[in-house]
Amino acid sequence: MTSLADCWAMDAQDPLAALRERFVLPDAMIYLDGNSLGALPKATEARVRDVIAAQWGKDLIKSWNQHDWIGLPRRVGAKIAALIGARPHEVVVADSTSLNVFKALHAALSLRPGRRVILSDEGNFPTDLYMAQGLAELLDDKHELIVVPPEGIADALNDDVAVLMLTEIDYRTGRKHDMKALTAAAHAAGALTIWDLAHSAGAFPVDLNGSDADFAVGCGYKYLNGGPGAPAFIFIAERWQQAASQPLFGWMGHDAPFAFDLDYRPRQGPGESIDRFLVGTPPILSLAALEAGLDQFAGVDMAEVRRKSIALGDLFIALVEQELAGHGLTLASPRDGNRRGSQVSFRHPEGYPIMQALIARGVVGDFRAPDILRFGFTPLYVRYQDVWEAVQRLRVVMVEQDWQRPEYRRRAAVT
Amino acid sequence: MTSLADCWAMDAQDPLAALRERFVLPDAMIYLDGNSLGALPKATEARVRDVIAAQWGKDLIKSWNQHDWIGLPRRVGAKIAALIGARPHEVVVADSTSLNVFKALHAALSLRPGRRVILSDEGNFPTDLYMAQGLAELLDDKHELIVVPPEGIADALNDDVAVLMLTEIDYRTGRKHDMKALTAAAHAAGALTIWDLAHSAGAFPVDLNGSDADFAVGCGYKYLNGGPGAPAFIFIAERWQQAASQPLFGWMGHDAPFAFDLDYRPRQGPGESIDRFLVGTPPILSLAALEAGLDQFAGVDMAEVRRKSIALGDLFIALVEQELAGHGLTLASPRDGNRRGSQVSFRHPEGYPIMQALIARGVVGDFRAPDILRFGFTPLYVRYQDVWEAVQRLRVVMVEQDWQRPEYRRRAAVT
Numbered sequence: 001m002t003s004l005a006d007c008w009a010m011d012a013q014d015p016l017a018a019l020r021e022r023f024v025l026p027d028a029m030i031y032l033d034g035n036s037l038g039a040l041p042k043a044t045e046a047r048v049r050d051v052i053a054a055q056w057g058k059d060l061i062k063s064w065n066q067h068d069w070i071g072l073p074r075r076v077g078a079k080i081a082a083l084i085g086a087r088p089h090e091v092v093v094a095d096s097t098s099l100n101v102f103k104a105l106h107a108a109l110s111l112r113p114g115r116r117v118i119l120s121d122e123g124n125f126p127t128d129l130y131m132a133q134g135l136a137e138l139l140d141d142k143h144e145l146i147v148v149p150p151e152g153i154a155d156a157l158n159d160d161v162a163v164l165m166l167t168e169i170d171y172r173t174g175r176k177h178d179m180k181a182l183t184a185a186a187h188a189a190g191a192l193t194i195w196d197l198a199h200s201a202g203a204f205p206v207d208l209n210g211s212d213a214d215f216a217v218g219c220g221y222k223y224l225n226g227g228p229g230a231p232a233f234i235f236i237a238e239r240w241q242q243a244a245s246q247p248l249f250g251w252m253g254h255d256a257p258f259a260f261d262l263d264y265r266p267r268q269g270p271g272e273s274i275d276r277f278l279v280g281t282p283p284i285l286s287l288a289a290l291e292a293g294l295d296q297f298a299g300v301d302m303a304e305v306r307r308k309s310i311a312l313g314d315l316f317i318a319l320v321e322q323e324l325a326g327h328g329l330t331l332a333s334p335r336d337g338n339r340r341g342s343q344v345s346f347r348h349p350e351g352y353p354i355m356q357a358l359i360a361r362g363v364v365g366d367f368r369a370p371d372i373l374r375f376g377f378t379p380l381y382v383r384y385q386d387v388w389e390a391v392q393r394l395r396v397v398m399v400e401q402d403w404q405r406p407e408y409r410r411r412a413a414v415t
Numbered sequence: 416m417t418s419l420a421d422c423w424a425m426d427a428q429d430p431l432a433a434l435r436e437r438f439v440l441p442d443a444m445i446y447l448d449g450n451s452l453g454a455l456p457k458a459t460e461a462r463v464r465d466v467i468a469a470q471w472g473k474d475l476i477k478s479w480n481q482h483d484w485i486g487l488p489r490r491v492g493a494k495i496a497a498l499i500g501a502r503p504h505e506v507v508v509a510d511s512t513s514l515n516v517f518k519a520l521h522a523a524l525s526l527r528p529g530r531r532v533i534l535s536d537e538g539n540f541p542t543d544l545y546m547a548q549g550l551a552e553l554l555d556d557k558h559e560l561i562v563v564p565p566e567g568i569a570d571a572l573n574d575d576v577a578v579l580m581l582t583e584i585d586y587r588t589g590r591k592h593d594m595k596a597l598t599a600a601a602h603a604a605g606a607l608t609i610w611d612l613a614h615s616a617g618a619f620p621v622d623l624n625g626s627d628a629d630f631a632v633g634c635g636y637k638y639l640n641g642g643p644g645a646p647a648f649i650f651i652a653e654r655w656q657q658a659a660s661q662p663l664f665g666w667m668g669h670d671a672p673f674a675f676d677l678d679y680r681p682r683q684g685p686g687e688s689i690d691r692f693l694v695g696t697p698p699i700l701s702l703a704a705l706e707a708g709l710d711q712f713a714g715v716d717m718a719e720v721r722r723k724s725i726a727l728g729d730l731f732i733a734l735v736e737q738e739l740a741g742h743g744l745t746l747a748s749p750r751d752g753n754r755r756g757s758q759v760s761f762r763h764p765e766g767y768p769i770m771q772a773l774i775a776r777g778v779v780g781d782f783r784a785p786d787i788l789r790f791g792f793t794p795l796y797v798r799y800q801d802v803w804e805a806v807q808r809l810r811v812v813m814v815e816q817d818w819q820r821p822e823y824r825r826r827a828a829v830t
Contacts, residue, residue, distance in 0.1 A: 024472040033476045040472040048463060048700070056643055057439040057455040061448045061779060064829035069643060071828075095510065096695020098665035106553075122677065127666035127695065130679035134664035138521075138553060147677060221696070228471055228484060228699035249549035250513035251542035258830045260784055262537065262562060264545035280511020280542065281636070284643035285463070286701050364476060369675055413486075414479035415673045 002318055002388075010315075010384040015301075016308055022296050023225075023381045030386045030393075032365045035171075035199055035343050035376030038225030038293065047292040048285060056284075063284075072287040073252075073278055079294040080224070080233050083302065084197060084216065085207035089271040090241075093220070093233045093287060094252075094278050097198060100217040100234040101131040101165070103246035103277055107236070108163035108192040108215060109135075109143060111243060115162035115191070116143055121150045123170035128196055132165065150175065153182060157189040164191050168206075169199035169341030172368045174313075174333040176341050180211040187212065198222060201233075203342040203378075204309060205302040208235055215240070223342065223378060226290030234277050241273045250279030296380065305379045310337030312377035312387055313344045319391040320346065327398040332372055343376045352415070353408035357397045360408070363390045367415055417733055417803075425730075425799040430716075431723055435796045437711050438640075445801045445808075447780045450586075450614055450758050450791030453640030453708065462707040466700060487702040488667075488693055494709040495639070495648050498717065499612060499631065500622035504686040505656075508648045508702060509667075509693050512613060512634045515649040516546040516580070518661035518692055519630040522651070523578035523607040524550075524558060525660060530577035530606070531558055536565045538585035543611055547580065565590065568597060572604040579606050583621075584614035584756030587783045589728075589748040591756050595626040602627065613637060616648075618757040618793075619724060620717040623650055630655070638757065638793060641705030649692050656688045665694030711795065720794045725752030727792035727802055728759045734806040735761065742813040747787055758791045767830070771823035772812045778805045782830055 011017055024040040025031060031039060055063040064070050078088035094100065105118060118132045124147070132145040148156045150170070157164065164186040168177050183193045195216040200206050202223030208216055214237050220230030236244050249264040251257045253276040256265070266276035314337055320329060332345040348354055348371060355367040365375040375390070397403055426432055439455040440446060446454060470478040479485050493503035509515065520533060533547045539562070547560040563571045565585070572579065579601040583592050594610060601608045607629040615621050617638030623631055629652050635645030651659055664679040666672045668691040671680075681691035729752050735744060747760040763769055763786060770782040780790040790805070812818055 024468075026473050026475075029475070031475055037471075037476045039475065040467065045464060045467050045472075048467060049460060052455065052460050052463060052642070052704075053439075056452075057460075058441050060441075060444070060446060060454065061452045061781065062774070063643070065827040069829075095514070096665065098695040099510070099514070099663065102663060125666075126669075126675050126677060129677055130664035130666060130669065133679050134662040138662040140555070219696070227467070228478070229696045229702075231698065232695070247549040247553040248514065248517060249545035250511065251540075251545060254541070254545065258784070260541050262541060262544055264548050280513040280647070281634070281644045283646065283698060283701050285704055286698050287644075289467075289700055359477070366476065369673070412480040414484075 034378030112162035225293035252278035356408035449793030527577035640708035667693035768823035
């Protein structure tokens with residue numbers, strides 16, 4: 001039996017405990033949804049105010065040079081690179097994850113001419129699949145998206161597969177793919193890989209180069225704490241940077257954007273050509289907020305983050321099973337912490353109203369159709385005692401059948 | 416002869432004079448570059464702080480519903496619609512202008528099957544041409560971008576042209592196309608139109624529906640004062656909304672984004688289907704800043720804005736010719752204010768160092784290759800006395816040959 005006192009003891013020994021002070025966390029709320037929107041770093045407000053008031057307000061257009069606004073996509077990209085096992089010049093920040101999937105897919109397909117298939121799995125986030133469908137239609141259906149169950153990937157890899165596109169962590173169950181093994185399997189079949197790191201970057205140490213990954217994308221607003229709708233990133237392995245191209249020819253990807261040539265010429269040069277994955281004018285306010293989010297990782301040992309993440313998830317599973325046996329909650333996540341991301345999900349046929357009732361009691365997770373209750377554990381700011389308290393409130397919701405109230409069945413625009 | 420006293424008198428009678436108080440303008444600077452980056456509205460800092468501290472910080476993920484973050488692309492779009500002669504549901508805010516050009520181009524081409532040509536002119540902003548080149552390559556060169564001189568457009572319209580894509584205001588010279596006449600000519604040839612309103616929206620009254628326009632795009636960071644790299648907008652005429660599609664299939668364009676279907680199904684329904692032009696998660700901080708910019712137009716008579724814009728430009732031309740005759744500055748903009756946007760440009764072979772010297776003296780315009788000195792007059796915050804003062808400082812630069820200093824020849828990353 002694990003007690004609240006045990007949880008206090010774990011918090012007292014947590015080497016990451018002090019990091020919580022870097023974030024704004026409402027008193028009454030236990031926030032277990034950092035995998036959907038990361039919490040606000042205390043530094044962000046001042047950072048954005050500085051960009052607005054001191055840079056935009058005082059120096060106006062001169063800020064592009066004077067405050068190196070033009071360098072932000074690369075500078076912030078380099079800070080992400082440090083978290084995902086990439087070299088500084090292998091990552092830029094641009095657009096949304098969806099759009100970066102499109103660019104990476106096109107680049108991968110052109111590097112594998114003659115191969116027809118984009119292979120993905122049912123655990124991929126839908127927007128990645130949609131982008132592949134859009135691209136395949138655009139290319140006159142000469143390519144095809146094939147979606148298999150996660151356990152069927154290895155068998156589906158053959159010499160018709162141009163690219164294997166996967167999200168490392170299943171957004172519903174938290175199941176973690178073996179990036180290194182699957183990349184090796186794809187390469188053995190002659191295919192390239194695109195890894196979506198939406199639920200990986202900032203959640204645990206990612207090793208793109210150690211896994212020999214080709215392309216990756218990811219979002220800034222989950223574990224990177226960059227703010228709602230923060231810009232996304234794209235990784236292109238150094239070995240592909242000269243050959244890789246993408247068809248969204250924007251002026252920020254031009255070799256000389258301020259020459260205003262009438263013809264597009266992609267950015268050239270070692271360590272520079274990744275800029276051809278930029279399109280339009282970079283969103284400076286959002287980039288500044290994302291940079292503030294990334295600065296919270298200064299001095300943080302990602303191996304320690306991973307240890308705590310697994311411990312928080314293990315504790316949650318143990319406490320739910322200890323306190324809530326017989327209430328119909330089924331573990332949807334791998335029990336083995338090494339095979340999970342930084343979330344734990346349970347299934348329940350009444351998952352939607354249960355989650356609404358829980359949110360009304362101050363424990364914020366989220367629901368994913370059809371029956372998933374999803375709880376994210378961000379090691380930078382979630383405490384062991386929060387896990388205890390969350391399970392206690394879930395217990396009240398289940399025991400009192402609080403979720404039966406009609407208002408909890410009302411569907412909101414965003415779930 | 417126009418004197419400084421005359422300019423003071425014009426300011427005293429200016430019905431828009433009080434609007435200047437809505438903006439942050441550095442004391443020592445005369446800012447004539449609002450056509451590149453609009454000035455900071457005083458309201459923006461508090462608006463963004465509220466979204467960061469009170470919404471993101473306190474309500475976290477719940478803000479998507481509670482503060483209607485999910486509705487921002489449409490709500491801010493409707494505010495832009497009011498400035499460009501569109502219905503509220505004909506405009507959404509999304510991505511960058513470049514990406515919206517791509518979407519509009521693809522939509523237009525699919526509505527005109529069998530036609531091969533994207534027609535544009537040499538006065539178009541390069542990124543629009545690049546996007547067309549990228550799309551044409553992607554479509555296996557079954558389509559072709561043809562770029563003609565602005566005066567050759569009418570002659571180039573034939574039954575092979577699918578779409579006429581033009582920027583209304585030439586970014587270098589400020590020359591204004593006749594949107595209504597060219598749209599009619601395109602339609603007479605069976606082609607559709609895409610208007611880039613980068614230098615139009617917020618600068619003068621635009622009448623998309625009155626011109627029978629099909630598609631339009633534009634940027635948020637120039638005359639709309641939305642901040643550096645603010646998100647862009649796209650207009651789709653109501654009559655095309657059910658039939659128009661674009662290939663960047665993102666979850667925000669899905670008919671039921673939170674059903675997490677594996678297959679893309681574009682948003683349906685009258686007044687709703689424009690959402691299929693959305694792609695990824697909307698950038699909330701940037702959208703909030705753009706909304707604050709748009710709110711500065713509350714109660715502003717756009718016809719009055721146009722009158723002042725022309726008067727400022729006419730005054731600048733008159734003063735440059737009065738004070739600087741014989742210094743080699745040649746008018747690059749139409750002399751007739753009705754044929755100009757809200758800028759005036761002069762050519763000079765030493766344009767680059769002259770502009771740097773002028774900026775060093777506190778008059779901020781910009782330079783556009785090869786020889787254009789560009790001065791933007793934003794009627795919301797530029798005064799007649801500023802025009803006088805700008806010309807006096809330009810006079811010093813030219814008479815003293817101040818621009819000959821070597822440091823003014825050094826090229827910055829952004830020009």
